[in-house]
Each structure stands twice: as C-alpha cells, then as structure tokens.
Amino acid sequence: MIFETERLILRPWRDNDAEDLYLYARDPQVGPIAGWPTHTSVENSLEIIRTVFSKPETYAIALKSDDRPIGSIGLLFNGDGIAPIGDTEVELGFWVGVPHWGHGYAPEASLRLIRHAFDDLNATAVWCGYYDGNLKSKRVQEKIGFTYHHTLENVEVPLANDVRTAHMNILTRKDWEAKQ
DSSP: EEEEEESSEEEEEGGGGGGHHHHHTTTTHHHHHHHHHOSHHHHHHHHHHTTGGGGGTTTEEETTTTTTTTEEEEEEEESSSSOOOOOEEEEEEEOOGGGGGTTTHHHHHHHHHHHHHHHTSSSSSSEEEETTHHHHHHHHHTTTTOOOEEEEEEEEGGGTTEEEEEEEEEHHHHHEEEEE
C-alpha cells in the first residue's frame, strides 16, 4: 500500500533506498535511543530493508518532492513490539533522520498510519512507546493524541543488547473518533 499526506508518501521500502537509509540510520542520535544499532554500511542498510523493513505494514517515510526516504514508520502486531498487545491492537513505531527533525514529519506520517490502523485494519487501539530519555518520541506521541498508560521496567532490547525502561502510551478507537 501507499499512503499520501500533504508533504509525504508512505510507501514500501525498495532495495535502491539503501543509500538514503544508511545516510540517516548511521547517525548515533537515531537508532540507539530507539533500541537498534547504528547502520554500519550501505550493505547493512540493504539487509535491514530486505529483512526488518520487508514486514507487513512497514513503510518508508519519503518526501513528496523527491520520493527519497527520510525515515521509517510501521505498525507492529502482537509479539513484535515492546509490550504484549491484544489481537485487535497494533503498536506504532517510527523514526525520522536528524536533518528532518522539527519539521512535523513524524506526527504527519503517524497520523496517516493511525487512520489506516483504525479505518482499514479495524484496530481497537494503537499503542506507542518510548524508552527513557527519548523525549522527542514522547513529544510526538503526546502531540498526536496518545495518553500515558503504563511503564515497563527491565525491558529486554535485544538489538541494543540492553535492558531499559519503556513508557507505553495508548490511543483508543473511541478517543480517535472523538477527535475526528
């Protein structure tokens, strides 16, 4: 599927996106705070595109002006995210490259994918979490209507070979519909 917003295209990742992905994913300000290691090469980014980013409901966040990825966004299902969720719930995950921080791209992309979750996937709730210290992610989540639900201590973060505290926020279908 492909989704459009005012400034963005959310589309499947392609092999020829590897260089653009590496450009942003090699930055230590991006991956480690989100729980994944920085990319080490274009080949490493290509492997991520072919494995992690090939999962259903995972999209490149691309600017309409040039269709080049500046980040990634996706919906995770039970067993794939930070916390256990119900069969009719999904978890939103996103990141945007540092040069594009502060332009509202993460909220814009997130709102479009949340609409897809409720309207097309019939989700009853969308969860979104962030690890301690990731205040930018926390702010995006608050800005788009998520509310704090609970904190998880000692969450294993295998890609980072770490244990962290995660804060989980929720947006229910009822709350989403009330804001529309």
